Every structure is written in C-alpha cells, then in structure tokens.
Amino acid sequence: MFFQRLFQRNRELESENIPVKLIVGLGNPGKKYDGTRHNIGFEVIDRCQQQLNINLDQSKFKGIYGFRKIGEEKIFLLKPLTYMNLSGESIVPLMNYYKIKTENLLVIYDDLDLEPGTLRLRQKGGHGGHNGMKSIIGQLGTDQFNRIRVGIGRPPKGVAVPTYVLGSFGKEERQAVDHVVEKAANAVESWTKQSFINVMNEYN
Secondary structure, eight states, X not given: OHHHXXXXXXXXXXXXXXXXXXXXXXXXXXXXXXXXXGGHHHXXXXXXXXHHTOOOOEEETTEEEEEEEETTEEEEXXXXXXXXXXXXXXXXXXXXXXXXXXXXXXXXXXXTTSOTTOEEEESSOOOTTOHHHHHHHHHHTOOOSEEEEEEOOXXXXXXXXXXXHTSBOOHHHHHHHHHHHHHHHHHHHHHTTSOHHHHHHHHO
C-alpha cells in the first residue's frame, strides 16, 4: 500500500510537469544528537517545516521527508537518517526517483570556518572536510549544487573536532544560533519565490 501511494504521488508530480526543489538539512538521527553543533541542518529543516507548512510524513530513501506545492513549484524537505557520513545515500536516490535536477538541490550544514550566528550561501564548492558533504559530492559526482553553510565556529584549543561538533551549543552561543537558524529558514523560503542567485545577494 505504501509503495502504491508513493508511486501515485510521483505520477502526480510528473503529470503536473512543474519544477521540483529539494531542501536537505544534514545531521545525525537519534535524541542524543539533538541540539548538537553537527545537527544544525536538522534544526533549520525543523524551522522550515513550520514556515512552509510541510510535514515530514514520508519515511523512505533512508530518510524522512515531505513536500507540497508552493506557488508554481513542488518543495521537498528532507532529513537523511543515514548518519552524517552517508548522507548522499539518502539524497541521491530520492532525487533520482522524483527526477529532481542538481541545480534544484539545496543542502544546509554546519561549518567550522564560520562563527556562530553567520551564514554563507554558495552555488558550488568543495566539501571543506565535512563528511556529509563528501558523501553527497561523491554520490552526485559533482559539487555544483546550492548550499547554505551555517557557522558553528572552531573548537577551543585542546578540544578535538569530533568532540566539538558532537557537543551542544553553550548558553552564550544559543541566542546567536537561534537567530541564524531563523535566518537560514527565511533564506529557504525566499528561494521558493526567486532564484538562488537573488537569495545569495540578499543573505550573504
């Protein structure tokens, strides 16, 4: 029954012949990772769910996702549940199934090289050592796709990067993080109304 519904929804997308955009937030599944620096992509998707009124009510492609029509486009939100290092194994099969073009993919993830509370929007680029992005680029075979980098800052001296990214934000950071999560979700919403280049010009 589930596969029949999935097939029907895909046929509906094809028959409407409208652009499809996919917004992905990267993170790790499970309560123990909630609120950690590495999961800020998940936090942005949670905020997008509220702003765009899209429920993540589908469980398939090693992730949870949902979509609805906004204006003249279908907008998908996805949280891969593969763990960070295998994120591409969720994203690429979903893109293939729904025939989503690479230029209509937007990935949101944490970035050590940006201070907490800051964003950078780009249309292409390397993985910068981020394992989730390594997986996506490897699976797609290209780094030519949109991304929102959300700053988490560098670890203090003596703290290993894995320990830092899997740790929670401090109280002094949380206000800046909440603000940047809202800002990133606003950028996503803007992308449903205009080109990504225009969104970059507005939010960078």
